[in-house]
Amino acid sequence: MGNHFTQLKQRLGEVSDLDHATAVLSWDQETYMPEGSVAPRSEQLATLSKLSHAMFTAPATLRQLKAAAEETDTQKNAKNLAIVTVSRADYARARKLPADFVAEVSRTSSQAQHAWMDARKKSEFKLFAPWLRKNIELARRRADYLGYTDHPYDALLDQYEPGMKTSDVHRIFEELRVKTVPLIQQVAARSERVGDACIHQAFDKAAQERFGRHVAEVIGYDFKRGRVDYTTHPFCTTFGIDDVRITTRVDENFLNPYLFGVMHEVGHALYEQGIDHSYERTPLASGTSLGLHESQSRLWENLVGRSREFWQFMWPSLVTHFPQLAEAGVEDFYEAINKVEASLIRVEADELTYNMHIMVRFEMEVAMIEGNLKVKDIPEVWNQKYNDYLGIAPPNDALGCLQDTHWAGVGIGYFSTYSLGNIISAQLLESAERAMPTLRDDFLHGRFGPLLTWLRRNVHQHGRRFKPQELVKRVTGSTIDPTAYIAYLTTKYSELYELDHA
Amino acid sequence: MGNHFTQLKQRLGEVSDLDHATAVLSWDQETYMPEGSVAPRSEQLATLSKLSHAMFTAPATLRQLKAAAEETDTQKNAKNLAIVTVSRADYARARKLPADFVAEVSRTSSQAQHAWMDARKKSEFKLFAPWLRKNIELARRRADYLGYTDHPYDALLDQYEPGMKTSDVHRIFEELRVKTVPLIQQVAARSERVGDACIHQAFDKAAQERFGRHVAEVIGYDFKRGRVDYTTHPFCTTFGIDDVRITTRVDENFLNPYLFGVMHEVGHALYEQGIDHSYERTPLASGTSLGLHESQSRLWENLVGRSREFWQFMWPSLVTHFPQLAEAGVEDFYEAINKVEASLIRVEADELTYNMHIMVRFEMEVAMIEGNLKVKDIPEVWNQKYNDYLGIAPPNDALGCLQDTHWAGVGIGYFSTYSLGNIISAQLLESAERAMPTLRDDFLHGRFGPLLTWLRRNVHQHGRRFKPQELVKRVTGSTIDPTAYIAYLTTKYSELYELDHA
Incomplete structure (x- = not known):
C-alpha cells in the first residue's frame, strides 16, 4: 500500500471509530442507560457526530482522497480503488449539506420527535402537523442541496437507495400492486381457511x-x-x-x-x-x-x-x-x-399485505414533496388509501398516519426500501436456488x-x-424487478388458501 | 458568563464528552462486549483518547484558558474561577508529557498487561520481570517529565493524590504501622474468638x-x-x-x-x-x-x-x-x-490487616524508583515483608507479588491511596459525628x-x-492524619476480640 492511501485509511479509520462510538452510545441509550441521563447523553452524541463530520469534511480529507486516488489508479487493487471511489462520493455528498443546515435538521428532528410522541399518545394529528410541515420543507431544501435531475424526491430516495429513481419505484410498485391486490381480495374471501x-x-x-x-x-x-x-x-x-x-x-x-x-x-x-x-x-x-x-x-x-x-x-x-x-x-x-x-399497523402486517402499507406511505411522500398533498389533508388521504388497498380504515390517527416515526425524523424517502427489500430477497433466493438446486x-x-x-x-x-442496482444485476442477472417476488407470493398464498389459479 | 469563559466551557465540554464516550466503551468492553471484538474496540478507544488529548492540549486551549482567566478574575465567581484554575493546572500537566511518550506508555502497558496475565497464570515472576523493568523505567521518565523537588516518587504520587509527598506517606504509614501491628498480633492470639x-x-x-x-x-x-x-x-x-x-x-x-x-x-x-x-x-x-x-x-x-x-x-x-x-x-x-x-490477597483482606498489604507495596515501589530494589529480588523481598508484617509468606508468586495488576499498567504511585482513603474515611466520620451527635x-x-x-x-x-489536603483540612480541621483511624480500629477490634487495652 502506498503512503497516501495509508494516510487516507488512517483518517477514514478515525472517522469510523467516532461513528462506531456513536453507535455504542446510542445502543446503550436504548438498552441499559438509566433514565436520568438523557440530556448529557444527547450532548455526547452531538459532540461525536460533530467531530466525525468535521474530520471527514475537512479540506485535508479531499487532499488525501485525491492523492490516494492517483496512487490506487496505478496499483489496480480493486478493493483499494473501491475504498477511494466510495469515500470520494461520500465526501462530495457530505460537503453538499451546509453545517448550519445539518444542525437545523438535527434540532428540528429532535423536537418533532417529541411532538410526534405526544400527538400519537393523544391520537391528534394536528399536534404534529406543524412539525411535519417543517420537516417537509427541510426535506425539500435537502433535495435542493443534494441536487436532482427529474424529481426532487429522487434526491431523498438516493440517500437510502443510491441510484434508484422515483419513477423506478412507481413502476415497480405499480406492477406489485396490480398483482397482489387481487390476491389479497381472494385470500380475504377465504380467511376462515387459516387459523392462528x-x-x-x-x-x-x-x-x-x-x-x-x-x-x-x-x-x-x-x-x-x-x-x-x-x-x-x-x-x-x-x-x-x-x-x-x-x-x-x-x-x-x-x-x-x-x-x-x-x-x-x-x-x-x-x-x-x-x-x-x-x-x-x-x-x-x-x-x-x-x-x-x-x-x-x-x-x-x-x-x-x-x-x-x-x-x-x-x-x-x-x-x-x-x-x-x-x-x-x-x-x-x-x-x-x-x-x-x-390490518392497520405496518410492523404487524403479514408478508402479503405488508407492501400495501408501504405503497400508501410512498405515494403520499412523493405528493408531499411535489406540493400536491397538503399536510392538513394527510389523515383523510391516509384513511382513503387504506380503504382502497386493504379494505379497512383506521378508527383514529394513532392507528393511522401517526403510527410510524419516520416523518418525525429525517426519514422522508426511506419507506420504499422496505418493499424493495422484499422484492430483492426473492430475486436473490431464486438465483441461489438456480445455483444450488438442492x-x-x-x-x-x-x-x-x-x-x-x-x-x-x-x-x-x-x-x-457496488451500488444496489449494480449488485443485484451482478448476482441475479437483472436489476431490481418484482417478478420473482410476485411469483413467490402467488405460489405460497394460493397453496395456503387453496386459491383457484394456484 | 463572559464570552471567553463560554468558549472555554464549550471546548472543555467536548473533551469531557470524548472522555465519557471512552468510559462508555470501556464499560461495555467489561460488561457486555462479545469476545471477538477486542481488537476493533482497542482502536476505537485509542482514537477517542488521542482526539481528546489533542483537543485539550491544542494551543487554542491555552489561549482560551488565558482569556477566560482574565474574565473570571474580575467576576469573582468562585466556581468559574475554580474551573479555570483546575483546567490550567491540568493543561500544564498534560503538556509536560510528550505525545510519543504517552503512546509508548500505552503500548508498553498493553503488552505488559498480557505478560502479567500469563505470568500470574503460570505463577512465574520471571516471565513478567522484563516488563516490570520497562515499566519502572517509564515511571522514572514520567517523573522526570512531570518534575519534582525532593523525590522522583513524589511526581508519581502527585498524579493520584495531588499535593501529597512521599515523605508524608512514609510518616503517616509509620504511625499506622506502629499502632496496628501489635493489634494484629493480639487479635491473632485470640483468633478463635470470632467465627464466620x-x-x-x-x-x-x-x-x-x-x-x-x-x-x-x-x-x-x-x-x-x-x-x-x-x-x-x-x-x-x-x-x-x-x-x-x-x-x-x-x-x-x-x-x-x-x-x-x-x-x-x-x-x-x-x-x-x-x-x-x-x-x-x-x-x-x-x-x-x-x-x-x-x-x-x-x-x-x-x-x-x-x-x-x-x-x-x-x-x-x-x-x-x-x-x-x-x-x-x-x-x-x-x-x-x-x-x-x-491473608495473602489484598482485595480479600479485612479492615485491620488491609493496610499492611498496602505498606508492602508502597515501600517496594519507592525502593524500585530509587533504584534500591532490583526487579529480580522482588519475590524475595515481597515474601519477607509479608512475613514481617502479617506473619505469613506466599507459597508462590501468583499469591504473592503477581496478584495485582497495577505494576503491569502505569499504576506505580497508586497503591498508597487505598490506605490514605481508609485514614480519611475515619477523619470524615469523626467530623460528621461531631457535627451530628445523633x-x-x-x-x-x-x-x-x-x-x-x-x-x-x-x-x-x-x-x-479543592486539592485533597485542603479539602480534608476544611472539613476536619486537620490535614490527613491517622489518629482517628487508629482509634477506630483499636476500639472496634479490642471490643470484638476482647483485648485488654480496650
Missing part, C-alpha cells in the same frame, strides 16, 4: 430466549461477534465487522415478536458480520443500501423463516422448547405463522450454511463496493 | 441481587442515575454526573463479595453523583483524588457497612432475604463480617440521609475544586 390460535398462547420468556438463540445460531449468527438485548423497538447495530448486535422484544402471549424479530435482525446482522475485513474502518464496511439490507432481513425472516421446510426441520426443537405447540402440529403452525389478514432440501435437513456462504460470496463481503 | 461460618453458606444469586439493590438504595444510591452490572473486577465508572454506574461480582457460597462490593462501589458512586451540576462537562466533575474517592467507598463499606448499628437496623431485611442467617443472629453476623485473619442513632433507625447530606455539602459537591 396456536401462536397466541402463553410462552415462557426464558424459553423464548433459549429458542431464539438456537434459531439465530442455526442460521449462522456468530455470537462471538454479536449479542441480543431488549429494546422497545428492535434494531441491528454495528460497532465494527466483529461486533454486530441485535435487539428484540418479547410478548409472553404471542410467539411471533421475539422469534421472527430475532430472525429479521439476524438477517441484517449476517450482512454486516459478513463484510470483507479489508473494508474494516472504511465507509465500505456497511450494507450498500437500505433495500439490500432489508432483503437480507426479510430473506431470513420470511423466505427461509416462514417456509415449510424450515419448520419441518425445526419442529422437534420447537416442541421441546414449547410443548404446548405439540397438539397443533407442524402444518397448523406453518399456516398460523403465514396467516394473512388486512437448497430446499438443505433447509429440510437444517443445512443453512450453503445459502449463507452463497450470500457471503455474492452480497455480504462487498459491503458498499 | 454463617457467611460461608449457599446464598441464592437473585436474592443477593435484590438485597444488594435494597442496601444501595437505603444508603442513597440513585438508580435513576446509575445501575449495577457484573464484571470480573468490580468498579465504578462515570459517564456524567447523572450516569454513574457500578459493577460487582457474585459468589453463591459467600455473602461478602456481592454485598460489600456493592457498598464499596456505591460509596464511590455517591461521590460522583453528588458533584455540583455547575461542574458538568468540566475537569472538575470528578473526585479530587484517589484517596478521597477511596475514603467514600471505605466509609460506606466499612465504617457504616460493617458497623453494629447498620446491621441492627438491616437485620430483619437481611433475614427476610436469607432465612438461613436467622439461626446465627445479628451479633454472630456482625462478628463474622469483621473477622480478622492475616448520627449513630440515625444509623440504628436506618436514617443515612443526614450523613449523605453532610458528605454532599462538605465533600461531594466540590468535585476537584
Whole structure:
C-alpha cells in the first residue's frame, strides 16, 4: 500500500471509530442507560457526530482522497480503488449539506420527535402537523442541496437507495400492486381457511430466549461477534465487522415478536458480520443500501423463516422448547405463522399485505414533496388509501398516519426500501436456488450454511463496493424487478388458501 | 458568563464528552462486549483518547484558558474561577508529557498487561520481570517529565493524590504501622474468638441481587442515575454526573463479595453523583483524588457497612432475604463480617490487616524508583515483608507479588491511596459525628440521609475544586492524619476480640 492511501485509511479509520462510538452510545441509550441521563447523553452524541463530520469534511480529507486516488489508479487493487471511489462520493455528498443546515435538521428532528410522541399518545394529528410541515420543507431544501435531475424526491430516495429513481419505484410498485391486490381480495374471501390460535398462547420468556438463540445460531449468527438485548423497538447495530448486535422484544402471549424479530435482525446482522475485513474502518464496511439490507432481513425472516421446510426441520426443537405447540402440529403452525389478514399497523402486517402499507406511505411522500398533498389533508388521504388497498380504515390517527416515526425524523424517502427489500430477497433466493438446486432440501435437513456462504460470496463481503442496482444485476442477472417476488407470493398464498389459479 | 469563559466551557465540554464516550466503551468492553471484538474496540478507544488529548492540549486551549482567566478574575465567581484554575493546572500537566511518550506508555502497558496475565497464570515472576523493568523505567521518565523537588516518587504520587509527598506517606504509614501491628498480633492470639461460618453458606444469586439493590438504595444510591452490572473486577465508572454506574461480582457460597462490593462501589458512586451540576462537562466533575474517592467507598463499606448499628437496623431485611442467617443472629453476623485473619490477597483482606498489604507495596515501589530494589529480588523481598508484617509468606508468586495488576499498567504511585482513603474515611466520620451527635442513632433507625447530606455539602459537591489536603483540612480541621483511624480500629477490634487495652 502506498503512503497516501495509508494516510487516507488512517483518517477514514478515525472517522469510523467516532461513528462506531456513536453507535455504542446510542445502543446503550436504548438498552441499559438509566433514565436520568438523557440530556448529557444527547450532548455526547452531538459532540461525536460533530467531530466525525468535521474530520471527514475537512479540506485535508479531499487532499488525501485525491492523492490516494492517483496512487490506487496505478496499483489496480480493486478493493483499494473501491475504498477511494466510495469515500470520494461520500465526501462530495457530505460537503453538499451546509453545517448550519445539518444542525437545523438535527434540532428540528429532535423536537418533532417529541411532538410526534405526544400527538400519537393523544391520537391528534394536528399536534404534529406543524412539525411535519417543517420537516417537509427541510426535506425539500435537502433535495435542493443534494441536487436532482427529474424529481426532487429522487434526491431523498438516493440517500437510502443510491441510484434508484422515483419513477423506478412507481413502476415497480405499480406492477406489485396490480398483482397482489387481487390476491389479497381472494385470500380475504377465504380467511376462515387459516387459523392462528396456536401462536397466541402463553410462552415462557426464558424459553423464548433459549429458542431464539438456537434459531439465530442455526442460521449462522456468530455470537462471538454479536449479542441480543431488549429494546422497545428492535434494531441491528454495528460497532465494527466483529461486533454486530441485535435487539428484540418479547410478548409472553404471542410467539411471533421475539422469534421472527430475532430472525429479521439476524438477517441484517449476517450482512454486516459478513463484510470483507479489508473494508474494516472504511465507509465500505456497511450494507450498500437500505433495500439490500432489508432483503437480507426479510430473506431470513420470511423466505427461509416462514417456509415449510424450515419448520419441518425445526419442529422437534420447537416442541421441546414449547410443548404446548405439540397438539397443533407442524402444518397448523406453518399456516398460523403465514396467516394473512388486512390490518392497520405496518410492523404487524403479514408478508402479503405488508407492501400495501408501504405503497400508501410512498405515494403520499412523493405528493408531499411535489406540493400536491397538503399536510392538513394527510389523515383523510391516509384513511382513503387504506380503504382502497386493504379494505379497512383506521378508527383514529394513532392507528393511522401517526403510527410510524419516520416523518418525525429525517426519514422522508426511506419507506420504499422496505418493499424493495422484499422484492430483492426473492430475486436473490431464486438465483441461489438456480445455483444450488438442492437448497430446499438443505433447509429440510437444517443445512443453512450453503445459502449463507452463497450470500457471503455474492452480497455480504462487498459491503458498499457496488451500488444496489449494480449488485443485484451482478448476482441475479437483472436489476431490481418484482417478478420473482410476485411469483413467490402467488405460489405460497394460493397453496395456503387453496386459491383457484394456484 | 463572559464570552471567553463560554468558549472555554464549550471546548472543555467536548473533551469531557470524548472522555465519557471512552468510559462508555470501556464499560461495555467489561460488561457486555462479545469476545471477538477486542481488537476493533482497542482502536476505537485509542482514537477517542488521542482526539481528546489533542483537543485539550491544542494551543487554542491555552489561549482560551488565558482569556477566560482574565474574565473570571474580575467576576469573582468562585466556581468559574475554580474551573479555570483546575483546567490550567491540568493543561500544564498534560503538556509536560510528550505525545510519543504517552503512546509508548500505552503500548508498553498493553503488552505488559498480557505478560502479567500469563505470568500470574503460570505463577512465574520471571516471565513478567522484563516488563516490570520497562515499566519502572517509564515511571522514572514520567517523573522526570512531570518534575519534582525532593523525590522522583513524589511526581508519581502527585498524579493520584495531588499535593501529597512521599515523605508524608512514609510518616503517616509509620504511625499506622506502629499502632496496628501489635493489634494484629493480639487479635491473632485470640483468633478463635470470632467465627464466620454463617457467611460461608449457599446464598441464592437473585436474592443477593435484590438485597444488594435494597442496601444501595437505603444508603442513597440513585438508580435513576446509575445501575449495577457484573464484571470480573468490580468498579465504578462515570459517564456524567447523572450516569454513574457500578459493577460487582457474585459468589453463591459467600455473602461478602456481592454485598460489600456493592457498598464499596456505591460509596464511590455517591461521590460522583453528588458533584455540583455547575461542574458538568468540566475537569472538575470528578473526585479530587484517589484517596478521597477511596475514603467514600471505605466509609460506606466499612465504617457504616460493617458497623453494629447498620446491621441492627438491616437485620430483619437481611433475614427476610436469607432465612438461613436467622439461626446465627445479628451479633454472630456482625462478628463474622469483621473477622480478622492475616491473608495473602489484598482485595480479600479485612479492615485491620488491609493496610499492611498496602505498606508492602508502597515501600517496594519507592525502593524500585530509587533504584534500591532490583526487579529480580522482588519475590524475595515481597515474601519477607509479608512475613514481617502479617506473619505469613506466599507459597508462590501468583499469591504473592503477581496478584495485582497495577505494576503491569502505569499504576506505580497508586497503591498508597487505598490506605490514605481508609485514614480519611475515619477523619470524615469523626467530623460528621461531631457535627451530628445523633448520627449513630440515625444509623440504628436506618436514617443515612443526614450523613449523605453532610458528605454532599462538605465533600461531594466540590468535585476537584479543592486539592485533597485542603479539602480534608476544611472539613476536619486537620490535614490527613491517622489518629482517628487508629482509634477506630483499636476500639472496634479490642471490643470484638476482647483485648485488654480496650
